[in-house]
């Protein structure tokens with residue numbers, strides 16, 4: 001047996017078509033969404049991600065504005081750029097690419113929550129906790145959307161999330177335990193005594209630890225869905241959290257690259273379009 005591929009790249013392409021239609025509807029109402037990115041320094045991976053986001057925007061008719069700041073920029077310098085983007089009417093949404101090496105809480109808190117495409121502003125995370133509609137963090141919601149598009153059931157499913165980081169594991173647990181998803185979630189981390197005992201029970205395993213090959217075939221229940229979110233690098237190439245032989249046991253598996261990464265970009269685009277729809281009072285599609 002070999003697992004069905006959860007093809008994030010293909011879903012990104014489909015979602016771009018869907019979003020292009022919504023951007024066209026906004027254009028009829030005289031609104032062009034604009035995404036701004038703030039990049040601090042010249043880390044190659046971060047530079048690639050930011051470049052990909054601008055290319056994605058261009059493909060669906062969203063304008064984008066790049067603010068690249070030198071390595072070693074001060075917190076005050078970054079906050080001044082955030083203030084400027086909060087004010088600019090042509091910027092409907094923006095993000096500060098992490099990591100900046102600066103106080104992320106201070107930066108995230110300064111962003112106008114209605115322009116927060118990352119869904120990581122404390123107000124928006126608080127809204128998630130309190131069950132109020134708000135932009136959702138892109139990577140975790142991308143995991144959920146990918147499973148939904150392949151009809152992998154979450155209602156009543158046992159999900160094990162490996163990692164409790166701010167960008168993936170922690171918000172994913174919050175999203176999956178909403179009534180609308182209705183999964184039973186176990187969060188694992190470095191304090192977990194027997195990781196394999198948990199993952200073996202799971203219908204869905206989400207590996208977001210950033211530890212290459214931490215999920216091996218013996219840790220996966222036959223037929224389970226496995227999402228490989230972790231990104232580490234080995235010889236310049238992406239090394240995911242999931243060992244390649246897991247494909248022989250799992251029912252569904254994301255490639256990495258080509259799985260959750262493109263879904264992160266898809267959900268970012270969706271958040272940009274949604275922010276513009278909200279600001280313009282244009283109804284999103286049902």
Ligand SMILES: NC(=O)C1=CN([C@@H]2O[C@H](COP(=O)(O)OP(=O)(O)OC[C@H]3O[C@@H](n4cnc5c(N)ncnc54)[C@H](OP(=O)(O)O)[C@@H]3O)[C@@H](O)[C@H]2O)C=CC1
Nearest residue numbers: 163164165166167168169189190208209210230231261264
């Ligand atoms: N593909 C994509 O689109 C994206 C991928 N990523 C990747 O996802 C991963 C998670 O990112 P993020 O949410 O920021 O989390 P962090 O990188 O901040 O934290 C990693 C988490 O994994 C846990 N962990 C580390 N080692 C182990 C272990 N041996 N066993 C169990 N748990 C372990 C840590 O536990 P503890 O808390 O105990 O230290 C921590 O909670 C990273 O590799 C990141 O690069 C992130 C964003 C987007």
Ligand SMILES: Nc1nc(=O)c2c([nH]1)NC[C@@H]1CN(c3ccc(C(=O)N[C@@H](CCC(=O)O)C(=O)O)cc3)C=[N+]21
Nearest residue numbers: 049095096097098099118138257258259261262264265
């Ligand atoms: N404020 C902020 N928002 C983010 O959304 C954010 C961030 N900071 N910091 C870092 C993480 C990481 N991230 C990815 C985006 C795209 C891919 C992606 O598209 N990857 C491709 C190819 C990657 C390659 O080949 O190098 C793939 O998986 O197929 C991956 C990871 C967004 N992040």
